[in-house]
Structures are given as structure tokens and as C-alpha cells.
Amino acid sequence: MSTRVALEVFRYRPEESEEPTFQTYEVDCPDDWVLLDALNHIKNEIDGTLSFRWSCRMGVCGSCGMNVNGDPVLTCATYCKDFADGPVRIEPLAHFPVIRDLVVDSTDFMDKIESVKPWIIREDEKPLEEGEYLQSPGELLDFKQYTLCINCMLCYAACPIYSRHNVFAGPAALAIGQRYNLDSRDEGEEDRRDVIFGPEGVWECTFVGDCTRVCPKHVDPAGAIQQAKARHLAWWAKKVLMPWGTK
Numbered sequence: 081m082s083t084r085v086a087l088e089v090f091r092y093r094p095e096e097s098e099e100p101t102f103q104t105y106e107v108d109c110p111d112d113w114v115l116l117d118a119l120n121h122i123k124n125e126i127d128g129t130l131s132f133r134w135s136c137r138m139g140v141c142g143s144c145g146m147n148v149n150g151d152p153v154l155t156c157a158t159y160c161k162d163f164a165d166g167p168v169r170i171e172p173l174a175h176f177p178v179i180r181d182l183v184v185d186s187t188d189f190m191d192k193i194e195s196v197k198p199w200i201i202r203e204d205e206k207p208l209e210e211g212e213y214l215q216s217p218g219e220l221l222d223f224k225q226y227t228l229c230i231n232c233m234l235c236y237a238a239c240p241i242y243s244r245h246n247v248f249a250g251p252a253a254l255a256i257g258q259r260y261n262l263d264s265r266d267e268g269e270e271d272r273r274d275v276i277f278g279p280e281g282v283w284e285c286t287f288v289g290d291c292t293r294v295c296p297k298h299v300d301p302a303g304a305i306q307q308a309k310a311r312h313l314a315w316w317a318k319k320v321l322m323p324w325g326t327k
């Protein structure tokens with residue numbers, strides 16, 4: 081079985097026109113095709129000028145995110161047959177500058193991820209011969225959910241705060257910062273505090289929850305942000321009531 085689907089695809093080729101347009105392609109999509117398959121069919125068989133990113137075709141690399149009928153999705157995880165009843169509009173991920181067609185500039189996103197220092201920070205590294213830093217299954221569970229992020233940027237395309245105010249650190253960066261702060265092997269929470277709890281950090285989030293709704297990996301960045309707020313308030317109360325206790 082196949083379904084004929086009309087794909088209305090955002091086109092932006094700055095060397096030809098400063099204004100973006102939409103181009104419609106009619107594609108016969110077998111039932112097991114995802115939207116990424118249809119885009120690859122267009123690129124290979126109909127119009128080789130179409131530009132978009134993808135790599136793994138299995139929901140792992142995080143590079144095929146696009147806005148589909150207004151919602152950010154992974155196009156390798158969205159079936160064509162679900163759009164049999166009407167046209168499907170495919171646009172670049174919202175809230176990022178468009179470089180060409182469906183390709184966006186991810187520099188701001190990458191800078192934000194880097195700003196939370198997404199690596200284990202130790203005050204003192206123990207010698208290699210003393211072995212690894214052991215962790216119990218319970219300690220792993222404290223943060224494991226947040227390790228599932230694939231940096232697909234869907235949560236930024238869905239976030240109403242980032243849409244109006246793109247200095248906001250944003251859902252994935254804050255969830256990843258929380259991932260390291262909760263890791264029993266890490267001692268870097270103070271190094272991340274200015275970014276995560278500063279003016280563009282967790283307090284900007286109004287808990288709309290669209291980031292969690294669209295996240296294809298169930299990371300729950302909205303939950304991570306609320307959890308980080310509670311953790312910071314506990315730290316702050318301890319600092320005020322027992323200033324010697326935070327040293």
C-alpha cells in the first residue's frame with residue numbers, strides 16, 4: 081500500500097531570492113515511509129536542489145528535526161501515511177536562523193549546551209591506578225533520564241520563552257546541566273551556577289511544558305528545570321540559615 085502525499089516544502093535559497101517560498105511535491109509514499117524518506121525521494125528523483133540535514137534515520141543523531149504542520153518533530157520518526165488526508169507543510173525548526181531550505185544555524189544551541197559545562201568536573205582527580213569512580217544503580221537513576229538527550233533542538237523550537245527571548249539558556253541546556261549536577265561523581269555545581277541559576281537560566285521558564293511534549297526521547301526538560309529550581313532554593317535556604325554549611 082502507498083499513499084499520495086502533497087508535501088509543501090519551505091524553500092530558501094538566498095542567492096536566488098531573499099524571500100522564502102513554498103514548493104509542493106506530490107510523492108507516492110509506501111506505508112513504511114517516514115517523512116525523511118519522502119524528502120530523500122524528492123532530493124534523489126525530483127529536485128536535487130533541496131537541502132536538509134539527516135544522518136542516522138533511526139532517531140539517534142538528532143539532525144533531522146523540522147517543523148511539520150507547525151509542530152517540531154524528527155522527520156525520521158514521523159510516518160507519511162499519517163498525512164494522507166491533507167497536505168503536509170514542512171518548515172525548518174522554528175526560532176533558529178535559516179541557512180538554506182530546511183537547514184538552520186545551530187550555533188546558538190551548541191553555545192548554550194557548552195555554557196553549562198556538560199562534562200564531569202572534579203576538584204581533584206584520583207590517580208588512574210585507584211580505579212573508576214563507582215556509582216550505585218540508584219545514583220545512576222537520579223540523572224539517567226537526562227542523559228537520553230540527542231541534541232535535536234525540538235524543545236527550543238517549541239519553547240515560547242526562547243521564541244521571544246533567545247538569550248534564555250533553554251530546555252536542553254538546562255536539563256543537561258541538571259544531569260551533571262545530579263551525578264554523584266561530579267563536583268562542578270558551583271561552576272554551573274551562574275548560567276543555570278542566573279538571569280537567563282531556570283527562573284525564565286514558566287513551565288508551559290511544550291519542551292517535554294515534543295521531546296522524542298522523553299527527557300522531560302520541563303521537569304528537570306523545576307527540579308533544578310527546587311534544588312537551588314534548598315541550597316539558597318541552607319546558605320542563608322547556615323552559611324557555614326555551604327562551604
Ligand code: SF4
Binds near residue numbers: 229232294300
Ligand atoms: S531535551 Fe529532548 S527535545 Fe530537547 S534537544 Fe534533548 S532530545 Fe531533543
Ligand code: FES
Binds near residue numbers: 140142154
Ligand atoms: S536522521 Fe538521525 S534522528 Fe532522524
